[in-house]
Amino acid sequence: MRTSLRTIGALVRRALNEIVRVPGAAIPGVLAPTIFMLGLSSVFGAADELRGFTADDFRTYIVPVGLLQGAGFTGAATGVNLARDIEGGWFDRLLLCPAPRLTLLLGIVGSAALRGLLPATFLFLVAMALGVPFPGVDGLILAILLIAGLASAMAFFSVSVALRFRTQQAAPLMQIASFSAILFTTAYAPKELLTDWLRAIATINPVTHVLEGVRQGFVADVTWGETWPALLAIAGMLALFGAVATRGLRRFGT
Amino acid sequence: MIRASVALARRALLNALRRPQFLAPLVIFPTFFLAVNVGGLSRTTDLPGFPQVDGFLDFQLGAAIVQSLLLGGVSAGIAVALEIEGGFFDRLAASPIPRISIVAGRLLAAGAIALGQIIYFLILGLIFGASIKGGVLGVLIVMVIGVLAGIGFGAVGVLLALKARNASTVQGIFPLVFVVLFISSAFFPRNLLSSPADVIADYNPLSYVADGLRDPIISTVSAAPVLEGIAAAGGIALVFSGLAVLALRGRLGNA
Numbered sequence: 001m002r003t004s005l006r007t008i009g010a011l012v013r014r015a016l017n018e019i020v021r022v023p024g025a026a027i028p029g030v031l032a033p034t035i036f037m038l039g040l041s042s043v044f045g046a047a048d049e050l051r052g053f054t055a056d057d058f059r060t061y062i063v064p065v066g067l068l069q070g071a072g073f074t075g076a077a078t079g080v081n082l083a084r085d086i087e088g089g090w091f092d093r094l095l096l097c098p099a100p101r102l103t104l105l106l107g108i109v110g111s112a113a114l115r116g117l118l119p120a121t122f123l124f125l126v127a128m129a130l131g132v133p134f135p136g137v138d139g140l141i142l143a144i145l146l147i148a149g150l151a152s153a154m155a156f157f158s159v160s161v162a163l164r165f166r167t168q169q170a171a172p173l174m175q176i177a178s179f180s181a182i183l184f185t186t187a188y189a190p191k192e193l194l195t196d197w198l199r200a201i202a203t204i205n206p207v208t209h210v211l212e213g214v215r216q217g218f219v220a221d222v223t224w225g226e227t228w229p230a231l232l233a234i235a236g237m238l239a240l241f242g243a244v245a246t247r248g249l250r251r252f253g254t
Numbered sequence: 255m256i257r258a259s260v261a262l263a264r265r266a267l268l269n270a271l272r273r274p275q276f277l278a279p280l281v282i283f284p285t286f287f288l289a290v291n292v293g294g295l296s297r298t299t300d301l302p303g304f305p306q307v308d309g310f311l312d313f314q315l316g317a318a319i320v321q322s323l324l325l326g327g328v329s330a331g332i333a334v335a336l337e338i339e340g341g342f343f344d345r346l347a348a349s350p351i352p353r354i355s356i357v358a359g360r361l362l363a364a365g366a367i368a369l370g371q372i373i374y375f376l377i378l379g380l381i382f383g384a385s386i387k388g389g390v391l392g393v394l395i396v397m398v399i400g401v402l403a404g405i406g407f408g409a410v411g412v413l414l415a416l417k418a419r420n421a422s423t424v425q426g427i428f429p430l431v432f433v434v435l436f437i438s439s440a441f442f443p444r445n446l447l448s449s450p451a452d453v454i455a456d457y458n459p460l461s462y463v464a465d466g467l468r469d470p471i472i473s474t475v476s477a478a479p480v481l482e483g484i485a486a487a488g489g490i491a492l493v494f495s496g497l498a499v500l501a502l503r504g505r506l507g508n509a
Contacts, residue, residue: 027426028426028428028429031429032429032432035429035432035433035436036432038436039432039433039435039436039437040436041448042436042437042447042448042451043436043441043442043447043448043451044295044298044441044442045447045448046298046301046442046446046447046448047295047297047298047301049301050297050298050300050301172278172279172282176282176283176286179283179286180286183286183290184289184290184293187290187294188290188291188294188295189294189295189297193294193297194293194294195292195293195294195296197293198289198290198293198294
């Protein structure tokens, strides 16, 4: 158990070292969610005047979307990085080390959970500087949990894709999946204001619950009624995508 | 010069068509954005000050086209940067063709790809219920402005590639595509943008390109936005093509 934890820690440190040693590669992923938040609130800010809109201003409403976008991008980047390691032969050498494959998978995904907090922190600080209300300590802790959870779930998904296609050319598939999962929700407006088809998708999309879980602290108070569906949705996605990725890793190279 | 330019354009086009995985994102991402914007914000057409439109999809079609064309510019830049990294560009420069053909060929290909992108979005819009109020003339105007803009954005990409000389740097400007879009009237009417985006949008040529593309879709053709759109797209194409040619001369002079 202790050896496994050390292996996971080493893999997490390797992924975090990439941020410090190759910052140029990390900067677009860190900046993009903030650019989206600022851009969307400048462009569509007048939407908060619509009857039925449930926040005082559009920027506050859209901040949680940016926080989850950062998590989604990070999850997708984890898959792209794995595909790069597969193409370069590094992953084959990793598989030769005497560690259970599940440990290797948890190391790769664990790094995504931490890296997902980097764009979120930057965006959160910019949002606070622009006057977005503080979500409260409970809202902030819940947001951190959900962001790390979503980054992990998307990383499990992207890792499955990387293990299946074994090439970085599959990157758009990973990015589009995370992009759609987050935006085909109540990202721009409450469910009542969405068109019928988007409302139907948002209703069955588990990320809607995650988004509303993060959003509650920003637009109102944190309640258990909004919290448990978010936690359940994250747990479900982690279980499902984790199982698929584990299966993909077991089959890899056999 | 024309024969060499056309031959290089054909080569660039064939290269692009043989790698659809690089072409697909040019339309996939804007399509997703179009769907999300329309699905999430269709009620905004009820806001006071919003122009008279049949639906938010009609209004957003122009934005999707501009976004797609900007991504096309990034893609053209990456293609040139990869040729520089791989050494093909140096062999091309050593061949007995006018140097201007190297840039002209790439931009002709960018224009042809832009035409494909415009047709894709117009058909997509028609399938999902948009109407093109300007009729056949309106479609032709959209194509003219779009192709000019596609060439212009392609020239920006080529210029960046010639200056940066590596694909990852050109790829790094991807977020900037959204920055310039967000400070234009591509996604929303200028009078409804928040400050300071509304002021910046007045000076952003992309606003005029987007308005020129949008006008024939949401209303009968009116002279002012169309002419401004042609002038803005043509201006971008002219200025950045010139700068790309100068950058090529500078690069070959330094080599």
